[in-house]
């Protein structure tokens with residue numbers, strides 16, 4: 001057991017959302033084991049994705065380093081023993097972990113929906129013709145272009161405050177944020193409305209927090225076991241198998257959402273051309289124990305339906 005003289009080191013990025021997630025993890029570990037706050041130490045690690053100069057460049061994140069942009073330095077710290085666990089937004093996690101690390105602990109999932117944020121109108125469909133919308137997410141940009149080809153898209157990055165400032169300056173009339181992030185920051189009022197999955201299917205693993213550890217660290221595995229949320233793990237097994245089979249990441253125009261219903265699992269998935277000119281969607285229902293196969297199977301179906309050139313974004 002960790003103690004005040006030998007605390008468990010929790011690695012995290014330093015953004016307000018990442019810190020909120022690390023604190024939630026510590027609270028759950030304290031409650032599960034009756035340990036004091038001092039038995040856990042939160043260690044902030046700067047990642048490539050946190051480099052202010054890169055972020056200010058307003059380039060698509062994809063061009064800045066691709067997979068592992070927000071995780072590489074944290075995983076290196078864990079392999080080197082400087083931290084014991086790492087708390088991640090699962091939406092940003094590559095589908096496979098580096099040799100020696102495992103991800104098998106998930107906290108109960110937050111709201112999976114995207115939030116619609118605008119000082120002008122309450123809902124996506126109320127935006128006037130030709131309105132400018134800010135987003136750097138390839139998925140959101142493609143989905144929006146698909147549903148509202150009249151809208152103009154601009155790159156939009158930074159924390160919630162930065163984005164709100166850009167909106168008030170008129171850089172764009174609306175933007176999107178994950179409801180989960182707003183809720184965890186206590187900023188739910190920023191959302192004008194939550195977008196139903198039927199209108200805009202969220203990113204794979206949106207709203208889920210995962211806790212990574214060293215595979216050989218049995219003591220930490222035992223410590224994490226009581227805070228693992230099994231339904232979240234089952235849903236992510238389907239969604240991440242879907243993403244893996246599509247060879248996707250958080251920066252590809254892919255959406256996927258699994259829901260548990262009456263003892264079964266229901267997975268919906270969507271792939272898009274980056275310019276939104278075409279979207280292909282499908283779904284699977286099946287046994288929870290087959291979650292990963294369902295995900296892979298749905299991905300193969302959508303791949304089979306995609307015309308030549310659809311995956312030009314796969315590089």
Ligand SMILES: NCc1[nH]cc(CCC(=O)O)c1CC(=O)O
Pocket residue numbers: 089090091092176177178180181205206207208209250
């Ligand atoms: N790619 C950035 C990112 N990664 C996780 C979240 C939000 C929280 C979550 O989905 O768990 C966000 C910001 C956003 O999309 O608004």
